[in-house]
Amino acid sequence: MINIVLFGVPGCGKGTQAALLKARYGIEHVSTGEVIREHIRRGTELGRAVQASIERGELAPDEVVISMIADYVASHRDARGCIFDGFPRTEPQAKAFDRILAENGLQVDLMIDIEVAEEEVVRRILLRGKESGRADDASEEVIRQRLAVYHAQTAVVAEHYAACGRYTAIDGHGTIEEVFARISALVDGLGQ
Ligand code: AP5
Numbered sequence: 001m002i003n004i005v006l007f008g009v010p011g012c013g014k015g016t017q018a019a020l021l022k023a024r025y026g027i028e029h030v031s032t033g034e035v036i037r038e039h040i041r042r043g044t045e046l047g048r049a050v051q052a053s054i055e056r057g058e059l060a061p062d063e064v065v066i067s068m069i070a071d072y073v074a075s076h077r078d079a080r081g082c083i084f085d086g087f088p089r090t091e092p093q094a095k096a097f098d099r100i101l102a103e104n105g106l107q108v109d110l111m112i113d114i115e116v117a118e119e120e121v122v123r124r125i126l127l128r129g130k131e132s133g134r135a136d137d138a139s140e141e142v143i144r145q146r147l148a149v150y151h152a153q154t155a156v157v158a159e160h161y162a163a164c165g166r167y168t169a170i171d172g173h174g175t176i177e178e179v180f181a182r183i184s185a186l187v188d189g190l191g192q
């Protein structure tokens with residue numbers, strides 16, 4: 001099973017590229033942000049507990065997302081591969097993820113960092129926010145907060161995977177198809 005982490009600033013294209021990868025390679029896709037938003041929509045206890053911080057552009061607690069991913073990995077052992085979109089997002093999440101995967105005889109095969117300039121992602125998210133209904137897309141202030149959280153807590157995760165030679169950055173500018181061609185070339189290189 002091939003495990004790919006899609007990484008990068010909010011709005012860099014993780015969800016868009018994950019959907020294309022899923023269609024081309026027949027691998028699974030999980031977005032912790034989507035799972036959390038689904039809890040909020042359903043009004044679950046978890047959703048109610050994290051809603052305010054997500055809407056301010058802050059992260060959910062590590063233990064919440066780690067347990068989500070542990071359940072996901074356990075229930076997808078038979079998958080051809082999985083794309084993890086937006087996870088891990090902190091150093092403790094990365095350490096826990098490595099442990100969870102190792103317990104299942106797995107590892108992160110490649111983290112792909114989709115690099116996009118901040119002004120471009122702010123533009124993309126504001127555009128999407130007009131119709132996405134995502135509370136964290138609605139104002140530039142919250143988008144800037146998400147970017148600040150990325151720099152303070154998430155960027156460091158790249159070093160974790162770079163240290164073991166499993167990190168690659170690609171240029172996330174250009175059309176969706178151009179970015180997908182860059183990512184597909186990397187995935188093809190993994191032998192998928
Ligand atoms: P999450 O849902 O992961 O949001 P995010 O990382 O902020 O990123 P987005 O989903 O906004 O963007 P994306 O990179 O998927 O880009 P997309 O393809 O949509 O997380 C939301 C929140 O949940 C977090 O802030 C946190 O609170 C919580 N959370 C999630 N994971 C967590 C974790 N592990 N730990 C703790 N808390 C967690 O593209 C964006 C837009 O641009 C779209 O409209 C798209 O159509 C467009 N677009 C894409 N590519 C291109 C292109 N090449 N050219 C032009 N437009 C493009």
Ligand code: MG
Nearest residue numbers: 014015031033
């Ligand atoms: Mg997304």
